[in-house]
Amino acid sequence: MCLANVNSAKKVLSLPASDLQRLLQLSSSEVQLVLHAVSRLFRSVPPVTALQLTLGEFPSLEPGHRLSFACPVLDELLSGGLPLHGITELAGESAAGKTQFGLQLSLSVQYSREHGGLGAGAVYICTEDPFPIKRLRQLITQQSRLRPNIPPALIRSIRFSDNIYIEHTADLEALQTCVTQRVRTLLERGLVRLIVVDSVAALFRSEFQADEAIERARHLLAFSATLHRLSHTYSVPVFCINQVSDVVDGPNPGRCDYGLVDSKLLPALGIIWANQVMVRLMLRRQEGCLRSGEQTSAARKLEVVFSPHLARASCLCGVWEEGVRGISQEGEVKSSPGITEQRKKDFLEPTDSINRTA
């Protein structure tokens, strides 16, 4: 086998059987035996039942907990928070408040597991704007207001800003080396349990022209494959912020609108990227504003576009001094009556319409 230069399991398995037969000078039944033996060596975990997963016997396959958004309403919408495996995308127009979510998650990941975190830092990859350090400082000082249930002493004991690793990447090459080398090192050392990319769209949209679609697709696939692998290997949630693009023309069979018929905006980067996303969220500015105590905030709607485990639902949220908070149905906020949270119903009616009077 070594003579034929087929010396790794990976190589054996990725060759078509007939090539293998020719290379190794074996008959077809012998090749089957070889493949079988190699496969056996290669497989790490035998099939497990879903029952074993629910019992938590295989935390590497099904961790059983999620990364909290530090807000009960948002956590409820996402049934516990960010899944530890796979890419979660948040798309929205500029100034919708996407970065606020990224910042809040980078702080919430640092709490211990009982407080909804993962007990490690975050790596924050900026491709668009410089990292909003001032806002981060403000969020850190306001943590005790955002998390009234956590003892203030515990909050003070976490050195939040020391645990956020900020990476600025100005081009695609830098982005790829960043995720394949530096981020991997951080994950291996256990310093980091969250990857935030703010935003994926910026570089992929700016570096390619209209006629370079194939090249762009190749880079996009390579990038998402790396993120996927990191996420599954280290059980690390990946949070990607995405821009949106306008829907210009009428019905187009080549466009996938995810049943969002009333929307004039769709997440950027097209179907190639969408195929790689496990949970897609969309954030939209709404008319009217929300009031909480003395603060006011423009109303925003966070909507689950698709996800293997969530209903197509939405909730209202606002950006406050202490961070992002969703508005529960009862509403501590006065200016938004008439909001019916159609959590269960939205499964049946994909185009939810929130009746607003504000």
Next chain:
Amino acid sequence: MIRTVSGSPLAPSVKVKLINAGFQTAADLTEVQSLQLCKAAGISQEEADEALQTLHDHSLPLQQRAAVQGLTALDLLHQEESWGNIVTFCSELDNVLGGGVPVGNTTEICGVPGIGKTQLCMQLAVDVQIPVCFGGLGGEAMFIDTEGGFVVQRLVGVAKAAVEHCAALVEDEEQRSALESFTVEKILSGVFLVRCQDHVELLAELHLLPDFLRTHPQVRLVLIDSVASPFRQDLHDLSQRTRLLHGLAQHLTHLSAQHGTAVVLTNQMTTKVSPGHTHLVPALGETWGHAATQRLILHWEGAQRFATLNKSSSRKDATVPYNITVDGFRDASISVSSVLSHSPAAGSHSKRPRTENQHT
């Protein structure tokens, strides 16, 4: 039919020696004993045995081989009928598919992200376990997850709804006793999960699948969600990808027929640009279109989800609406006039799970 030595599935070195020794066709070898062959061709006894065995099998005329295995078209029909179908819980889709996803065949499900491919897979993984007296198969399922879309929490929800559904259908004593053992835990323990991160892991898993099916004869459904993802991410050599996919498709077709399991594959969609306009087509290229016996395409039409049977050897093409609810994959609550009128198949449907939208 003349069977040549050079076209046989023997090791190349053996073939060369046989041909050099003057054995050109299978007929040349019918009269020869293995010991003679050893000496004449200068090969080992094992090789000679294997060569004779292989060529002897293949030299039989086709009718004779069929007779040896005892399979006539009628037998095949009976076999197929006895294997049954896996219901989808969407009665319109079941009608289109002729009673559900056929066991012993491969079915491909294509669709854009978020359309419900994974949801349909989970629904099937639960439905294959419905007890026989409720019109199910009482089997188990194997779920090969390459995208990470398998979330146990969701499976629990779908399983709960299926159990409640069967509980509402109980009519006689047999069903009542069957229902006692048909619990959510039972369903969960009947779904085997494997996660594969790249195409190598997927191929390795598929090589081990025949063994798994032999030791778990209850498994009547193999789901791969999705085939596209690992092959599109890592493989840039297109000709190698096509050949590997071709081998994989053959392997799965063989497996489904041999072990009497349904094989369900999911595939992504991609944009095809032709001059003037673009449209969505299933990924992995044109040749992959031949891989599965049936191809189902899920798509949006405005705010409604639709399923189109795009390729099938036994059913005619049709498009039906469906919904994804908290309970799983269900009938669309509204009737859509644009749907081609499809006469409901004859026969009793009393055992077919009906759908009611409990949350409206």
